[in-house]
Amino acid sequence: MNNNFTYIYKTTQKELHGWYVADNRRECTAERLLINPYNGCSVGCFYCYARALPGYFEEYHKEGKIFVFENFPEVVEEQISQIYVSSCGYLSPVTDPFQSIEQKVGLSKKIIEVFLKYNIPIEFITKCEIPQEVIEMIKLSSFEDEKSCKKHCFGQVSILTVDENLRKILAPNGADTETLFLNLRRLAENKIFAVCRIDPIFPYVTDRKEDLKELVLRAKDNGAKHIIASILDMPKKIYDFVLDNIKKFFGSSVYYDYKNLYIENIGYINAKLDYRMKVFDYLRNLCDKYDLTFALCMEYRVTDGYYEGLNKIFMSSTNCEGIDIPIYVRKSSEVKFYPAADCKGACLLCKDAICGIEDLAQGITGPKGLKLKDYKLFGKKLQQQVLF
Numbered sequence: 001m002n003n004n005f006t007y008i009y010k011t012t013q014k015e016l017h018g019w020y021v022a023d024n025r026r027e028c029t030a031e032r033l034l035i036n037p038y039n040g041c042s043v044g045c046f047y048c049y050a051r052a053l054p055g056y057f058e059e060y061h062k063e064g065k066i067f068v069f070e071n072f073p074e075v076v077e078e079q080i081s082q083i084y085v086s087s088c089g090y091l092s093p094v095t096d097p098f099q100s101i102e103q104k105v106g107l108s109k110k111i112i113e114v115f116l117k118y119n120i121p122i123e124f125i126t127k128c129e130i131p132q133e134v135i136e137m138i139k140l141s142s143f144e145d146e147k148s149c150k151k152h153c154f155g156q157v158s159i160l161t162v163d164e165n166l167r168k169i170l171a172p173n174g175a176d177t178e179t180l181f182l183n184l185r186r187l188a189e190n191k192i193f194a195v196c197r198i199d200p201i202f203p204y205v206t207d208r209k210e211d212l213k214e215l216v217l218r219a220k221d222n223g224a225k226h227i228i229a230s231i232l233d234m235p236k237k238i239y240d241f242v243l244d245n246i247k248k249f250f251g252s253s254v255y256y257d258y259k260n261l262y263i264e265n266i267g268y269i270n271a272k273l274d275y276r277m278k279v280f281d282y283l284r285n286l287c288d289k290y291d292l293t294f295a296l297c298m299e300y301r302v303t304d305g306y307y308e309g310l311n312k313i314f315m316s317s318t319n320c321e322g323i324d325i326p327i328y329v330r331k332s333s334e335v336k337f338y339p340a341a342d343c344k345g346a347c348l349l350c351k352d353a354i355c356g357i358e359d360l361a362q363g364i365t366g367p368k369g370l371k372l373k374d375y376k377l378f379g380k381k382l383q384q385q386v387l388f
């Protein structure tokens with residue numbers, strides 16, 4: 001594994017887009033605009049999905065190159081200026097938005113500025129320290145009105161273990177455990193919705209009930225309102241690489257336990273269903289008991305040849321990220337977007353499309369992976385309608 005990173009600066013014209021949907025598999029309830037200002041991530045997790053992706057990510061995995069798209073904030077603004085229907089922005093699906101290069105080039109911060117300028121909410125997921133400037137930018141001040149997108153901006157912090165020695169193995173260049181819990185506290189103290197992700201849980205390494213309980217309770221004490229969990233799964237392409245690292249860090253015995261446990265093939269190589277169900281059942285009950293909402297991330301079983309999402313059984317919130325964020329729309333004469341009334345943003349489950357865009361209501365149409373061109377089309381359809 002190469003942890004000596006080289007930074008390659010590039011310009012890009014890549015387009016904003018929604019979730020990638022393969023084989024009808026989608027568990028994310030809400031739409032998001034996915035934003036990766038960087039390809040490659042200096043946090044350096046050995047199990048990172050990005051290691052299995054094509055293109056620049058191959059160079060990241062093999063050679064430790066991190067690609068920095070220095071013009072991306074301008075590209076994002078240009079694309080947002082062309083749409084009239086928008087979902088919440090998401091920094092970032094396959095890289096950490098606050099990895100170390102962010103301190104130098106600030107692309108994530110600039111992209112947040114763009115979203116706020118247009119009054120579109122934005123969320124982030126991180127294993128690093130959240131920059132104070134970002135918290136100041138997204139917190140709702142007393143002078144802002146009820147249609148401010150800031151009330152829908154939120155942060156997710158990935159905390160995989162309470163054991164700092166394990167954290168150094170699982171997220172080697174991320175923030176230390178204290179800082180991660182402090183991230184939650186800093187969000188909560190500024191009234192920003194805070195999510196703790198135990199994503200993924202490592203069988204036989206981070207799955208002890210008492211450790212999970214300690215993690216959940218510390219997250220709650222620090223202000224988290226929602227827990228998201230998953231069990232480690234492995235893209236086929238990096239299966240050997242991940243297992244070699246399991247052996248290197250945790251020994252041969254754990255390695256052979258993984259060989260026996262990882263026998264399901266649900267797009268990725270997954271742990272046995274009964275193992276996963278037991279862990280999820282424990283966590284859901286724990287969260288119920290301590291008044292936290294709970295959801296899974298991308299966990300499936302195969303039923304009658306179809307992928308069935310396990311959130312149907314285990315999710316206690318309306319949206320898997322724990323917060324209901326409406327779709328945002330704007331009039332062609334205005335810069336700012338505003339929330340569509342009465343929408344909870346759970347498009348995957350929605351059957352009534354009170355927003356007026358039936359193509360978004362995937363309770364009717366089935367799961368979709370939206371592209372920028374779809375968002376442009378939604379805007380045209382809405383031109384004659386009064387939404388807010």
Ligand code: SF4
Binds near residue numbers: 041045047050
């Ligand atoms: S922090 Fe996330 S994106 Fe970065 S290496 Fe780890 S798993 Fe990959």
Ligand code: SF4
Binds near residue numbers: 345348353355357361
């Ligand atoms: S009303 Fe339904 S389909 Fe329309 S944006 Fe909201 S959740 Fe999605």
